[in-house]
Amino acid sequence: GAGVSQSPSNKVTEKGKDVELRCDPISGHTALYWYRQRLGQGLEFLIYFQGNSAPDKSGLPSDRFSAERTGESVSTLTIQRTQQEDSAVYLCASSNSGTASSLVYGxxxxxxxRLTVV
Amino acid sequence: AQKVTQAQTEISVVEKEDVTLDCVYETRDTTYYLFWYKQPPSGELVFLIRRNSFDEQNEISGRYSWNFQKSTSSFNFTITASQVVDSAVYFCALGNYGQNFVFGPGTRLSVLP
Incomplete structure (x- = not known):
């Protein structure tokens, strides 16, 4: 598609359940990022995939959080045993990192x- | 460590006023890139501008202008003759090849009619 697609757009889950969030990056974008944005807050880096390199997981807040990416395509962010503090908007971004375009267009x-844990 | 500071949490102006959003950054890299993003109430983040660290020429795009000063590690953003549609949260970010971007906490701008 023309843009980065995320699904679902909204998810309400009960505390303790697992959730999976999906991101379809722009075709050809080698880099994929997950960020979390709590209500009224800034963007909090979670994880970064770049091609076939080992992902940078330094932003994952706990071992309940994990993410996978197959090649340079879809990524799934999984949150296990969800807690109320996990309620936030989870943003995915992609870029053609390593070429000029990502740093021209960001x-x-x-x-x-939007994840709501009740 | 890289860090981006946006000291202004919220700003309110009346339509047609000029407004400047401040951004101060920290990095040990000699080459880096700075960005501004806009997040309107709809929630999507919209890329506005990029500057690289070796080009301190200021830029004007319509009602928007950016003042990059490497000596003070600042990359400020000015909206001239603000409009209600400019109401959004504005994020300053710092990035480089092969690294994740570091975002500032954002400045919420409200433009009142």
Whole structure:
């Protein structure tokens, strides 16, 4: 597609359940990023994939969070045993990192998944 | 460590006023890139501008202008003759090849009619 697609757009889950959030990056973008944005707050880096390199997981807040990416395509962010503090908008972005375009145009963000843990 | 500071949490102006959003950054890299993003109430983040560290020429694009000063590690953003549609949260970010971007906490701008 033309943009970064995230699904679902909204997710309400019960505390303790697992959730999976999906991101379809722009075709050909080698880099994919996940960020979390709590209500009224800034963007909090979670994880970064670059091609076939080992992902940078330094931003994952706990071992309940994990993410996978197959090649240079879809990524899934999984949150296990969700807690109320996990409620936030989860934003995915992609870029053609390593070429000039990403640093000319920055990231392209998806619309996010709003996660509410009740 | 890289860090971006946006000291202004919220700003309110009346339509047609000029407004400047401040951004101060920290990095040990000699080459880096700075960005501004806009997040309107709809939630999507919209890329506005990029500057690289070796080009301190200021830029004007319509009602928007950016003042990059490497000596003070600042990359400020000015909206001239603000409009209600400019109401959004504005994020300053710092990035480089092969690294994740570091975002500032954002400045919420409200332009009142």
């Amino acid at each position: 990231y392209t963000f998806g619309s996010g998944t």
